[in-house]
Amino acid sequence: MFLQRRQQLFTAMSDNSVAIFCASEEQVRSRDTEFPFRQDSDFFYFCGFSEPKALLLLIKKAGETRSVLFNRSKDKLAEIWQGRRLGQTQAIDQLALDKALPIEELNEHLHLELEGLSKVYLAQGRYPAYDQHIFAAIERLRNGLRSGWQAPTQLEDWRPLVDEMRLIKSADEVALMRKAGEISAAGHCRAMRSAKVGMFEYQLEAEIHHEFLMAGARAPAYGTIVGAGDNACILHYTENQSVMQDGDLVLIDAGAEYQMYAGDITRTFPVNGKFSPEQAKLYNVVLEAQIAAIDMLKPGASIYDANQRVLNIMVSGMVELGIMQGDVATLIEEEAYKEYYMHGLGHWIGLDVHDVGDYHDVKRTRPLVEGMAITIEPGLYIPADADVPAAYQGVGIRIEDDVVITANGCEVLTADVPKTVADIEALMAS
Structure with a gap:
């Protein structure tokens, strides 16, 4: 089901582009307790992943498509206190992804995933903290011309495309x-x-x-x-x-x-x-x-x-x-x-x-x-x-x-x- 949805979106996307979806953020209820976590509907729609602190990239380039997830790394101590994490290896298998990277290393890898693409589909403003990471990665590519990097030059809202799919x-x-x-x-x-x-x-x-x-x-x-x-x-x-x-x-x-x-x-x-x-x-x-x-x-x-x-x-x-x-x-x-x-x-x-x-x-x-x-x-x-x-x-x-x-x-x-x-x-x- 999730693969079919990704393919439907890929068909609607421009060539040489990426659609970026952000997981929901945990919300503080009081002091150091949180409200029960509920995943962002659009993020879930394309991967079925139910953990916070994650970013999904659907990339269409030169006629080929691939899916990349940034998610939390396995951490024994954190999992004792806060619950199990899927990690990168299991994410690739269970979610049928092409690649999974640690969200903790987002700033080290995100610009490399965007390099050479022309357009970024993004619901700008929904998750401002992730917007900052994404725009920082684009700016890093702009400043990397001497390294042969090419930065995306177009930004488009994916909501009109996805809303019609979900309807x-x-x-x-x-x-x-x-x-x-x-x-x-x-x-x-x-x-x-x-x-x-x-x-x-x-x-x-x-x-x-x-x-x-x-x-x-x-x-x-x-x-x-x-x-x-x-x-x-x-x-x-x-x-x-x-x-x-x-x-x-x-x-x-x-x-x-x-x-x-x-x-x-x-x-x-x-x-x-x-x-x-x-x-x-x-x-x-x-x-x-x-x-x-x-x-x-x-x-x-x-x-x-x-x-x-x-x-x-x-x-x-x-x-x-x-x-x-x-x-x-x-x-x-x-x-x-x-x-x-x-x-x-x-x-x-x-x-x-x-x-x-x-x-x-x-x-x-x-x-x-x-x-x-x-x-x-x-x-x-x-x-x-x-x-x-x-x-x-x-x-x-x-x-x-x-x-x-x-x-x-x-x-x-x-x-x-x-x-x-x-x-x-x-x-x-x-």
Whole structure:
């Protein structure tokens, strides 16, 4: 898989060039402890290497290609304290590389790997410390004309090339995302079975994370949101510290990361296991919109097209429930709905939960093609002080699934967790 990706990038690169990818840096959590390490997605995409302090060079010269990794040397004492290192010899074998050099000797060897090349592809600014090493190596070559050295003269961002590659998922990637979706769904089902009046939001968060870990997903793909009552109206609420009250709906936005690929699911359900009539009415407006949007997804459609359908359903529903007043078409045209639905319909998903890829414009009119993976997540958020019927005040509802575009339609990767009123109530009752 990684060799195929490298070859695809080589095909897109200019001759006599190098693409340089940097590993993530360890981040200090407090004093001398670090946050759990997570590899840079683009670096991982081309080699599958999960250690920090590394640099990957993909070199295309005179019709030939080669891959060079700078990584940490084997060190018995360091490995006793901090964990095993792959080293150079094993890196060549396990990662199918042509060459591996010690990162500790980067300044001694990097300029020699760049010598004679014309162009450097680099995501400048992402890792400034490595930028300094790279530009120092180029400057060293510029000053080595008497030695016959030739320095690269062009610098180009590789992100447009790589983002387009990552946007289209292979069958192997879809399989990993399907697994991430299954684990994420299991976490949400566990939360529905576990929810009780009087629980803290963080206790429900703990149930979800337990399910993720037991299934082999070592971490959530992003900060888990458990928002009960009007906390659900805070789009990126992560405090998760309130007590869940009788009569509350709780909105959970949580996804597992499985072998670097993200799941991303949102479900909203009653803490006491039973929707009130008003909650069910508003919930079904969002559900109808989400199902209609997913039904539209196929090659040639767009997120924009699906969102227009969602707007019609949700604005019509809010007018019918007395939350909004006026002509539906006019309310949509004037964007009056943004008081209650202020985010987009969905986003790309993959190695990153908000994955890379060009939408073409702010309205996201890019035609979908097979292999694209997106989320569909309409939501309605009614503030506690909104001038609406009291039963809808302080209610937030979002329903989200992960979808991959297929040859003739789409596949929902997160369908294992229920989302109809009847199915949710039945699961909670069990």
